[in-house]
Amino acid sequence: MKNQSNEALHTRAYNIEAVGRLIDTLDRLRVECPWDRKQTFESLRPNTIEEVYELCEALIDSDMPNVKKELGDVLLHVLFYAKIASEQGAFDIGDVADALNAKLIFRHPHVFGTVDVAGDAHQVEQNWEQIKLKEKDGNRSVLAGVPRSLPALIKAYRMQEKAANVGFDWPDKAGVWQKLKEEIAEFEREAEQKDAGAMEAEFGDVMFSLINVARIYGINPENALEHTNRKFLRRFGYIESQLSAEGKKITEVDLEEMDRLWNEAKSQE
Numbered sequence: 001m002k003n004q005s006n007e008a009l010h011t012r013a014y015n016i017e018a019v020g021r022l023i024d025t026l027d028r029l030r031v032e033c034p035w036d037r038k039q040t041f042e043s044l045r046p047n048t049i050e051e052v053y054e055l056c057e058a059l060i061d062s063d064m065p066n067v068k069k070e071l072g073d074v075l076l077h078v079l080f081y082a083k084i085a086s087e088q089g090a091f092d093i094g095d096v097a098d099a100l101n102a103k104l105i106f107r108h109p110h111v112f113g114t115v116d117v118a119g120d121a122h123q124v125e126q127n128w129e130q131i132k133l134k135e136k137d138g139n140r141s142v143l144a145g146v147p148r149s150l151p152a153l154i155k156a157y158r159m160q161e162k163a164a165n166v167g168f169d170w171p172d173k174a175g176v177w178q179k180l181k182e183e184i185a186e187f188e189r190e191a192e193q194k195d196a197g198a199m200e201a202e203f204g205d206v207m208f209s210l211i212n213v214a215r216i217y218g219i220n221p222e223n224a225l226e227h228t229n230r231k232f233l234r235r236f237g238y239i240e241s242q243l244s245a246e247g248k249k250i251t252e253v254d255l256e257e258m259d260r261l262w263n264e265a266k267s268q269e
Helices: 002-032 034-038 041-060 064-087 093-106 121-135 152-164 173-193 196-216 221-245 255-267
Strands: none
Touching (some): 002 034, 002 064, 041 064, 064 093, 152 196, 152 221, 173 196, 196 221, 221 255
8 A cells, every 4th residue: 555655656746747847848938939939829729729629539539649649739738828828917827727626626525525426427417517506606507608619519418418417307218209209300391391491490409309319318429420420431431442443433333332332341340
């Protein structure tokens, strides 16, 4: 036990030193590198979005070397924003860490306080939303914390999660299935009428209901759709590569031949 404690302390000290070296490097770059010196919150923002997407790609690939690399890129941006803020006298990385630490302790009374959740992760999520509401103005919407700029699919999932955590949810799985069927029927009716605006509105309702189905069954729809995207990319790529090997262009073959190759690709998975 003592050896484990010593090892943990050694790792902690190493991590602190490593982050300190990174901060020192960034401090120097901010002074000596023309590119780093001219960066602002606004100029870094598009790059930050790109870095987060690259991290997400590495995560879904379970590519650990790239996860490490992309985490480093995201960490650089966190430190860079804190550095710029410190130059403006607003806050520094220590303030960021202290604020986060205080928030984590406050939002986990089942760990740092006396609240009992009996090992129930769903209860933890519900408590989390209630605590977040207490932190904010009492008139603030439950959904106010969902960023407007999120992609629509992720935004729908997060809104549904937040609403469910304050009790606005289906009492059973049967209800969510019935709602999905109702929305599909409504879309079909509008499709028959060929009203483009109404079709779009009803299709949005279908997607929102389908995301609800995923949530009820503990499936993250963003991850599920991305896995299917990659599956389609892989199988379609097989069709193209096989046709190329046969000296054919994809525009020159019929659907039946493409479907045959699609099934070949599927059988090889």
